[in-house]
Amino acid sequence: MSETTSEPLPPAVLWKRLLAIVYDSLIYMALAMAYTALVLFIQVQISGEPAPGERASMGTLGFIGLVFFLSSFCSFCWRAKGGQTLGMKAWRLILVNEEGKKPSWGQCYIRCLLAPIMFCLGGIGYFYALIDKESRTLHDIFSKTRMLQLPKSK
Template sequence: MTTQTLPSASLIKRFAAMVYDSLLVMAVAMAYGAAYVSIKYAVFHTDLPTGERAKMGTEGFVGLILVVECFFWFFWCRGGQTLGMRAWRLQLRQTNGQFASLPQAMVRGLVAPISLALIGLGYWWRLWDKEGRTWHDIASHTQVVQLPKNKKS
């Protein structure tokens, strides 16, 4: 099934899926932070000055961004859905109906935060695009589509 046969996902459902996914991303970020700080201070015996909090530093922050990006890349390439997207029956696809490739997921993962950071302008663009695409849809040559409801027998 190509993306032309399925409707583009609405902004409300995209944002709802983002809320679900943000909860998962927070859990992943907390687990990463705990693991990183534990390794930094326990394994490498980095001294923590008295009264100072454990810090990840620049390298830890870069690692966190990479872990969050990998979270999305994995799900977009393997089934086209994060858990939040699955809850709202949304799926990321190429125009030919295939799931996103890793380079497409990477482009999408880099452009989507910019789309959101600019007061959501990259998302609001969907309202003017004839095909209902956001900036990151256009940049990655993918589209988030609304899947039909499953018919129960």
């Protein structure tokens, strides 16, 4: 619901959602680089330097940790920062559950895990919003959340 009126907020349009993702991806890349540097630093401290010609690798456990770290960052933004990442703030988007309230941690993690999969499948999960009457993506539907457009501030 809008804070100034009792009218419900409209669903976010796909192009704004995608632009928010582009903005957020820069933050995620920086976080991923910092996480990777920390993991590799810890590995070197525990195991020593890689042999000459051997590449450093986080391994499967490090990758799972990275996914958890980035998902936790996103979920924290949606739960504790008013339902918005920085990219969403720039485009005045907000994430809510189906009742219009703050999404649960579970809903946030489901979105975080499904959204990249939907993107990697040719964007089908995102493009579903073009045919859905409520402009929902598939990860909106599966996580029982909605992305809404906030009004311009006066």
